Amino acid sequence: MIDLRTDTVTQPTDGMRAAIASAVVGDEQKGEDPTTAELEGRVADLLGKQAAVFVPSATMANQIALQLWARPGDSVVASADAHLIKSEAGGPAALAGLMLQPISTVDGTFDDIQLTAAIAEGGVETPRTAVVSVENSHSNAGGRVWPLERLDQMLATAAHRGIRVHLDGARLLNAALYRDVPPARIAAGSDSVTLCLSKGLGCPLGALLALPAAAVSDARRVKQRLGGAMRQSGVLAAAGLYALDHHVRRLADDHHRAQRLADILQGTGMVSGRVETNVVLLDTHAIGRTSEALRSQLAAEGVLVSAVPRPGMLRAVTHLDVGDDDIEFAGNVIARTITS
Numbered sequence: 547m548i549d550l551r552t553d554t555v556t557q558p559t560d561g562m563r564a565a566i567a568s569a570v571v572g573d574e575q576k577g578e579d580p581t582t583a584e585l586e587g588r589v590a591d592l593l594g595k596q597a598a599v600f601v602p603s604a605t606m607a608n609q610i611a612l613q614l615w616a617r618p619g620d621s622v623v624a625s626a627d628a629h630l631i632k633s634e635a636g637g638p639a640a641l642a643g644l645m646l647q648p649i650s651t652v653d654g655t656f657d658d659i660q661l662t663a664a665i666a667e668g669g670v671e672t673p674r675t676a677v678v679s680v681e682n683s684h685s686n687a688g689g690r691v692w693p694l695e696r697l698d699q700m701l702a703t704a705a706h707r708g709i710r711v712h713l714d715g716a717r718l719l720n721a722a723l724y725r726d727v728p729p730a731r732i733a734a735g736s737d738s739v740t741l742c743l744s745k746g747l748g749c750p751l752g753a754l755l756a757l758p759a760a761a762v763s764d765a766r767r768v769k770q771r772l773g774g775a776m777r778q779s780g781v782l783a784a785a786g787l788y789a790l791d792h793h794v795r796r797l798a799d800d801h802h803r804a805q806r807l808a809d810i811l812q813g814t815g816m817v818s819g820r821v822e823t824n825v826v827l828l829d830t831h832a833i834g835r836t837s838e839a840l841r842s843q844l845a846a847e848g849v850l851v852s853a854v855p856r857p858g859m860l861r862a863v864t865h866l867d868v869g870d871d872d873i874e875f876a877g878n879v880i881a882r883t884i885t886s
Contacts, residue, residue, distance in 0.1 A: 548876045551852040553717075553800070553824060553865035556748040558785060565788040571780035574600070575770070581780030585787050586754065592790070593718075593739050594730030595756035599765045600783060601774050604716040604742035605629075607755040608679070609637045610768045611738040614761055615710035616676035618643025623664045623709075624679040625651045627686040630714060632855045641772070645673050653819065654684025655692045658703040665707060678704050681714040682732060683721040686854045688818065688861065689804070689825030691721040694731070701735035711735065716742035716753070720823040723797050746797050746824060747789035748866045752782050793866065800824035800864040803873045807862060810877030814884055824864045831858035833884050843883050849876045 572578035590598040626648035713736040743749035818827040
């Protein structure tokens with residue numbers, strides 16, 4: 547079975563398992579886990595921020611950021627199919643009492659003009675726009691990466707309006723690789739940044755929230771409130787350190803394999819949009835199929851793909867457990883299935 551549903555299905559490599567087994571640990575909640583502290587420092591430096599907090603998931607990191615930068619009744623601007631809106635179980639409303647102001651987009655990005663239009667104007671009867679959330683790369687848009695100029699313009703508009711910016715950079719390292727810039731370049735200008743370890747980096751779980759040093763104490767308090775204390779988390783942080791040392795450059799392999807899959811399927815007319823990172827969007831409407839029917843057919847043939855919250859769309863995601871031969875097999879299976 548070739549599993550292209552998502553890059554979270556990866557298994558820890560032998561080297562990562564060895565790092566986990568030999569990790570030096572302490573009580574993370576008390577600030578006594580040296581491996582966790584090392585990971586937090588490494589990620590803060592990588593993203594150009596003063597500090598970072600290790601948490602169980604990128605969803606928790608996003609939710610902590612919202613609670614830091616907004617008050618109940620405020621609004622959050624994000625692309626309409628952002629992970630924050632579609633895949634976090636209503637967290638902004640349930641956990642922080644926030645309203646969502648979605649912006650409809652084609653590729654998951656929006657410009658300063660769209661942002662300005664989304665910002666609430668008026669008196670006390672309107673919700674205060676407190677946060678803009680940027681997802682980069684954008685999963686449901688097919689792994690698309692924000693153009694740097696568009697990102698900079700949006701950041702400038704938010705700063706001018708006094709609005710905080712949170713970067714949902716769960717796959718930020720994929721975006722940095724595609725743009726050929728340091729991750730800190732993309733993170734510059736944002737108030738907080740999420741980085742996920744359990745996607746392309748291949749860790750079993752974990753994420754980090756990078757932010758100003760002055761916000762760390764409040765972030766740790768919210769983390770505790772959400773049940774995020776992990777005690778001897780060094781066993782998990784060790785996996786993150788191993789990934790930073792061994793799995794960052796190899797993200798290029800995932801990008802190449804995603805492009806190869808798109809090339810195999812190009813003649814079918816179902817590849818939607820440009821492939822920039824490790825996600826290939828497949829438009830089933832373009833070939834007269836329903837997404838659920840095609841997904842079931844492919845699964846029966848040994849290829850797993852997943853749905854995205856866009857009508858008729860499926861996605862195939864490459865990762866470290868998928869090799870070149872797997873991509874050739876999957877591409878041929880998909881091509882054969884849709885023409886049969």
